Amino acid sequence: MSLFITFEGGEGSGKTTQINLLKKVLQKKDHHVLITREPGGTTIGDQIRHILLDPKNKKMVPLTELLLYEAGRSQHVQEKILAALKKNIVVISDRYADASTVYQGYARKLSSNLVSKLNAIATSDLKPDLTIILDCPPKDGLKRVKESRHRFDRIEKEKKSFHDAIRKGYLKLAKSEPRRVKIVNALGSKKEIHEQILKLVFKKI
Numbered sequence: 001m002s003l004f005i006t007f008e009g010g011e012g013s014g015k016t017t018q019i020n021l022l023k024k025v026l027q028k029k030d031h032h033v034l035i036t037r038e039p040g041g042t043t044i045g046d047q048i049r050h051i052l053l054d055p056k057n058k059k060m061v062p063l064t065e066l067l068l069y070e071a072g073r074s075q076h077v078q079e080k081i082l083a084a085l086k087k088n089i090v091v092i093s094d095r096y097a098d099a100s101t102v103y104q105g106y107a108r109k110l111s112s113n114l115v116s117k118l119n120a121i122a123t124s125d126l127k128p129d130l131t132i133i134l135d136c137p138p139k140d141g142l143k144r145v146k147e148s149r150h151r152f153d154r155i156e157k158e159k160k161s162f163h164d165a166i167r168k169g170y171l172k173l174a175k176s177e178p179r180r181v182k183i184v185n186a187l188g189s190k191k192e193i194h195e196q197i198l199k200l201v202f203k204k205i
Helices: 015-028 043-053 062-086 097-107 112-123 138-149 160-176 190-204
Strands: 003-009 033-037 090-094 130-135 181-185
Touching (some): 003 015, 015 033, 015 090, 097 112, 097 160, 160 181
């Protein structure tokens, strides 16, 4: 069966760890799984990712940022995600269109209608079956990033108010689409978080 799952959350919320744990469980149950990410996921997308996250690009304006994300997203959907779903592969993406709704719409204060329209165009109206938001205070997430990488990318270097807005934006998103979007507390142990995620995923399978 095909299933499209996305993981969202602020910086350092533990998405990569939980995605890999989920993949192992699904593979043990004989599901074919594709893990991918945004920005990135394709050769073109990875080049766009470098531009977006490079700390040197301090002068990037919000609309440029949004359009770059959408360009990479369009390539990602057409080249990777749709092709995998047609083959009945479970696709798990580290971020997707909801990230632009929150980061560029809610936090950068671009028009929500504009973001929504561009998301629809870039994704060919493809929505995830399940979106899991790993929620934790920004200070905890950024502390994890610093401990693991010792350096911040352009987005991680943003002010505290920006990261606070990201968290609020994701919580608002979950309230607006409760059937698809689920919040998981990312401050528990890896095992506790993993078990909550499994319950959500197996309700969809």
